[in-house]
Amino acid sequence: MSLWHTVVQPCAAMTSSKRVLIWDIPVRLLHLVLAGSISVALIIALGFGKEHPLFVYHAWFGMLAGGALGVRLVLGFAGSRYARFSAWKFSPRALIASFGAMRRGDRGVRDAGHNPSASWVMLGILVLTGAVLGTGLAGGEDIHEIAAYVLLAFIGLHLAGLVVHTIWHREVIALSMVDGKKVAPAEAALRHASPVVGVMVALLLASWGVVLVRGFDAAAGTLRLPFLAQPISLVEDDEKGGGEGKRGADHDDD
Template structure:
């Protein structure tokens, strides 16, 4: 038996979609003052979301979805067995991807800021780091979207809709 349950609060959904929009704009738009400003806004939103991971709603908290090694192993085993464990919040791989994307976005903001400092004017390494981080973000975003679509079909739970509406279905015996 399943029933809808509110999982993602408005702050989680707002930061998710705002950061997603900013990242898409900054990956494919011009690299001008708007790019810089939006990069700093994205970093600020990520910092705010990280803070929300400590004080926010139950499913937004790190304690609800932190990808520990044992959780990752259990989840990977369930995938290999063809019966993915249901998680009310992020599954362990989704949680790992969220953390990785947040670190990359913060790294992009820092490397972008460093590129503008007089101390590093003319240095190529900050630009190279920024470029490699942006490529890593592109790859991770593609994997993130593909995984959300694939898992939505596999588990018959529309994860994209859940990030829009805030509701997921609760199985009779959810994992977390």
């Protein structure tokens, strides 16, 4: 018997009747773009390495993740109920209580939005993504790589948390980022999935994608953004013959 047959399938059947809307369309869309672009950036960097011709696309996908991160941060203050950072559970007491409930075997303690551990892990992912982008743009090579590995560790924690939740609460939690629904009391449900904001977020991301495509020069390894006077270098400076170690804006002094 596989894990799917013994755990996942019965859990899905048990919980499907009590699932209510928690994650609106903007949250799910941003999760898709953020997780997708970070994964591609990581796969190119770690799977192919910086000598590979595909490496120039690594930073391109990193910049796409940057757009998604920016929009997600705005929704953290102006988004729907569970998308707001004020709804995330950062109190150490709540964190200790949730582990205490697990130790007692009390499966009744559950949260509609992010639980305390998830809140900290998600905050870590957002902050670390910002740090990886900042260090990538600034040319802090070692620190960029270290920040990327710490981000990878947090993504590992995130995925491990999903597995623990799935087994402990007998709920296939991964589905919640697809259809937006989690097991929760009916009164905790969002009234709607914010389709209008979803369209606005999609248009914003698509516009950022167009800016990134139009400004991208794969041969030169640069990205020209309309609001910056100089293009951004997307590869190590010595790969382009610069060797100054500082990335960010290119200089015409060679």
